Amino acid sequence: AQSVTQLDSQVPVFEEAPVELRCNYSSSVSVYLFWYVQYPNQGLQLLLKYLSGSTLVKGINGFEAEFNKSQTSFHLRKPSVHISDTAEYFCAVSDQGAQKLVFGQGTRLTINP
Amino acid sequence: KAGVTQTPRYLIKTRGQQVTLSCSPISGHRSVSWYQQTPGQGLQFLFEYFSETQRNKGNFPGRFSGRQFSNSRSEMNVSTLELGDSALYLCASSVGTAPFYEQYFGPGTRLTVT
Numbered sequence: 524a525q526s527v528t529q530l531d532s533q534v535p536v537f538e539e540a541p542v543e544l545r546c547n548y549s550s551s552v553s554v555y556l557f558w559y560v561q562y563p564n565q566g567l568q569l570l571l572k573y574l575s576g577s578t579l580v581k582g583i584n585g586f587e588a589e590f591n592k593s594q595t596s597f598h599l600r601k602p603s604v605h606i607s608d609t610a611e612y613f614c615a616v617s618d619q620g621a622q623k624l625v626f627g628q629g630t631r632l633t634i635n636p
Numbered sequence: 637k638a639g640v641t642q643t644p645r646y647l648i649k650t651r652g653q654q655v656t657l658s659c660s661p662i663s664g665h666r667s668v669s670w671y672q673q674t675p676g677q678g679l680q681f682l683f684e685y686f687s688e689t690q691r692n693k694g695n696f697p698g699r700f701s702g703r704q705f706s707n708s709r710s711e712m713n714v715s716t717l718e719l720g721d722s723a724l725y726l727c728a729s730s731v732g733t734a735p736f737y738e739q740y741f742g743p744g745t746r747l748t749v750t
Contacts, residue, residue: 559741564743565743565744566640566726566741566742566743566744567726567728567741568741569738569739569740572738613679615679618681618692621684621691621692622667622669622684622686622691622692622730622737622739623669623681623684623692623694624669624671624679624681624739625681626671626678626679626680627678628678629678629679
């Protein structure tokens with residue numbers, strides 16, 4: 524079975540600083556990876572996804588992620604964060620390509636002014 | 637297009653009761669998935685329905701069940717509620733063939749069991 528590990532449960536950063544949220548997945552023949560964001564009292568919103576092709580994936584709100592097969596990682600980055608990026612971020616893998624996502628435990632990103 | 641809607645948004649039930657949650661997918665989406673979110677266990681997949689058939693199932697007891705109607709709307713039911721069933725239940729609808737699909741999540745139903 525697929526699994527995902529988010530290495531940091533909380534990440535505090537200052538506004539306009541860069542941020543990296545780390546995600547490692549269990550290896551598999553085919554890997555489909557996603558990052559979702561959850562704002563307080565809301566559902567999940569897709570930030571970006573890797574299905575195939577270029578290992579650098581660009582998403583919404585200035586986020587990007589790099590798929591690294593040798594490191595089995597899919598870290599999320601943003602060069603300059605804003606207060607509005609305060610939220611919980613979830614890395615997820617599709618279980619064998621099915622419409623069944625396996626999520627990491629989440630990383631709470633806190634932006635300090 | 638309207639997003640995924642879930643009703644009710646908040647629900648308080650007593651241990652031993654049963655509950656039904658509803659999810660209306662985005663128009664044209666035929667797949668509906670359900671997830672449970674708790675502080676301890678995180679986000680866990682419950683089941684997925686496509687064209688009124690359960691296509692995938694997570695590791696939850698039989699007290700958790702679901703169904704999908706011909707208009708793609710879905711309901712999930714939890715019988716004999718336990719305190720541990722308190723959670724945010726998220727529904728997601730999707731379109732496209734695996735793995736080239738994208739799941740759109742609703743705002744969730746927060747269930748509190750007392």
